[in-house]
Amino acid sequence: MTESPHVGDLAGPYAVGACSPTETVAVAAHVSTCAACAAEIDSLSRTADWIGVTAARPPSPGLRSRVLAAALAARPAAAHPAAAHPAVAHPTAAYRSQVAELDRLLADLPPVLWQQPSRPHPTVRTMIGHLTSNDGSVAAAAGVELAPVEDVRRRWRVQADAILVAVDRGGTGLLDRPVRLAGRREMRRPLREALIQRGFETWIHAEDVRAVMGLPPQRPDAAQAAGIVGFALPLLSAALPRAVSLVLTGDGGGTHLAGPGAPAAEVTLPAERFCRLLAGRLTADTAGAVVAGDPVAAHTFLTVAATMGCD
Amino acid sequence: MGTLPITDDVRLREGLIAGSEQALAEVYDTFSPYVFGMALQMTRDRGAAEDITQEVFVDLWRRPERFDPHRAPLRGWLCMIARRRGIDWVRRHRTRVTVQIAAAEATPEDVVLNSTTHRQVRRAVADLPDTHREAVLLAYYDGLTYREVAQALNIPEGTAKWRLRNALHRLGERLLAEGL
Known part of the structure; x- marks a missing residue:
């Protein structure tokens, strides 16, 4: 660091904690004001994290009860935390049940209704084709390879089942694998999050099919709604200019902060309606949100939220 | 970030x-x-x-x-x-800096996790040039500073620093190319 104002080769040692204490302090100070060096060190540190992955190996089964007992002795568990946190569910649970539900609906869908428009898609048939194509990036990431299937419904279902089987077999490594999310923005997230999005999109298309068939709507259960909110909020937050406090009522509800800084407004609506807004089936004006504080910040939040869908 | x-x-x-x-x-x-x-x-x-x-x-x-x-x-x-x-x-x-380079690279006898991701990363580390891999593993698993790495490998300190940086860059580029 003496010959150059930048960190230079010290970036490598710094990323793996191999500098002297004096150098560590000097690098940290430099990085706080130099974006280029900060970016390099951030990237090298992330790479270094991967090295640890190569050492992963399961501990002996006996260690589990020892560690959990020691933890609970240090801090007792809460009596009923499950009720407050319905989101603790298996990564494929919501997707699995929505696939089964949509397939039940499609089995009963008369041929003439397959040609019915389902906004924003020209027909139900093209909508299922679109869903199959969106599922495709998860299928590819999970290593699913399928022979061509002619029938639209069968092609979708066979691929969805193959994804579920692959995820059940693949374990944590597969769930961590980055996947391109469906939607307008180019965004890669771990496969476990892409599965939440798959469950979300499958549910909203089941709603679309119910509408075409004249059946009453069905809300996602509390765990799925909480999962959708948890999945969408970080993405939404990153796109917001100002923070909003989001109060979601009903199943899957809770209070959340979205966006940077202190909240400029508070937006209250049922969690179910928020999910429909995220899917683009409601708009900022039709969502029925109760707004307090800065109306512009609230409207921006609702408008951006309505662009988070997969169509 | x-x-x-x-x-x-x-x-x-x-x-x-x-x-x-x-x-x-x-x-x-x-x-x-x-x-x-x-x-x-x-x-x-x-x-x-x-x-x-x-x-x-x-x-x-x-x-x-x-x-x-x-x-x-x-x-x-x-x-x-x-x-x-x-x-x-x-x-x-550690009483002295007696470094077990071989041990840092070897996989202990028991089962390692073996998903595609694990294999990809392991292969990427294994494919680093020997000199780079030694330096990184000594710093990463043995907790050596780059000066200690230089001593252990009998190389100049500047070379140890450069190898650590270059090894991480190579590894990062490889993992990025593989979609990780």
């Missing part, structure tokens, strides 16, 4: 803060292979690795709010703490 938090990490942190035993069990089941593997690779002592694993999870359970999903993924954060504790242990138990 403005990286997005991982949804599961946010959910697990909330569960831990709420005192959910289920969340604690899920965190242990998901991440204990990484924490234990890191500790074992560093200490090469099964008992010490189990103690470190216990400390890491008990500590997370006692103060889950210290984990910030906006700053790092939970796996990386837990591995970082395991590594720090491993370095402490190694430094306490």
Whole structure:
């Protein structure tokens, strides 16, 4: 660091904690004001994290009860935390049940209704084709390879089942694998999050099919709604200019902060309606949100939220 | 850096803060292979690795709010703490800088996790030039500073620094190209 104002080769040692204490302090100070060096060190540190992955190996089964007992002795568990946190569910649970539900609906869908428009898609048939194509990036990431299937419904279902089987077999490594999310923005997230999005999109298309068939709507259960909110909020937050406090009522509800800084407004609506807004089936004006504080910040939040869908 | 938090990490942190035993069990089941593997690779002592694993999870359970999903993924954060504790242990138990290069590279006899991702990363590390791999593994698992790396490998300090930086760049480019 003496010959150059930048960190230079010290970036490598710094990323793996191999500098002297004096150098560590000097690098940290430099990085706080130099974006280029900060970016390099951030990237090298992330790479270094991967090295640890190569050492992963399961501990002996006996260690589990020892560690959990020691933890609970240090801090007792809460009596009923499950009720407050319905989101603790298996990564494929919501997707699995929505696939089964949509397939039940499609089995009963008369041929003439397959040609019915389902906004924003020209027909139900093209909508299922679109869903199959969106599922495709998860299928590819999970290593699913399928022979061509002619029938639209069968092609979708066979691929969805193959994804579920692959995820059940693949374990944590597969769930961590980055996947391109469906939607307008180019965004890669771990496969476990892409599965939440798959469950979300499958549910909203089941709603679309119910509408075409004249059946009453069905809300996602509390765990799925909480999962959708948890999945969408970080993405939404990153796109917001100002923070909003989001109060979601009903199943899957809770209070959340979205966006940077202190909240400029508070937006209250049922969690179910928020999910429909995220899917683009409601708009900022039709969502029925109760707004307090800065109306512009609230409207921006609702408008951006309505662009988070997969169509 | 403005990286997005991982949804599961946010959910697990909330569960831990709420005192959910289920969340604690899920965190242990998901991440204990990484924490234990890191500790074992560093200490090469099964008992010490189990103690470190216990400390890491008990500590997370006692103060889950210290984990910030906006700053790092939970796996990386837990591995970082395991590594720090491993370095402490190694430094306490190392009488001289007698470095076991071979041991740092060798896989202990028991089963390593073998998903595609694990294999990809392992292969990428194995494919580094020997001189680079030695330097990185000494710093990473043995907790050596780059000056100690230079001593251990009998190379100039500037070369040790450069090898660490260059090795991480090569590894990062390879993993990026493989979609990780």
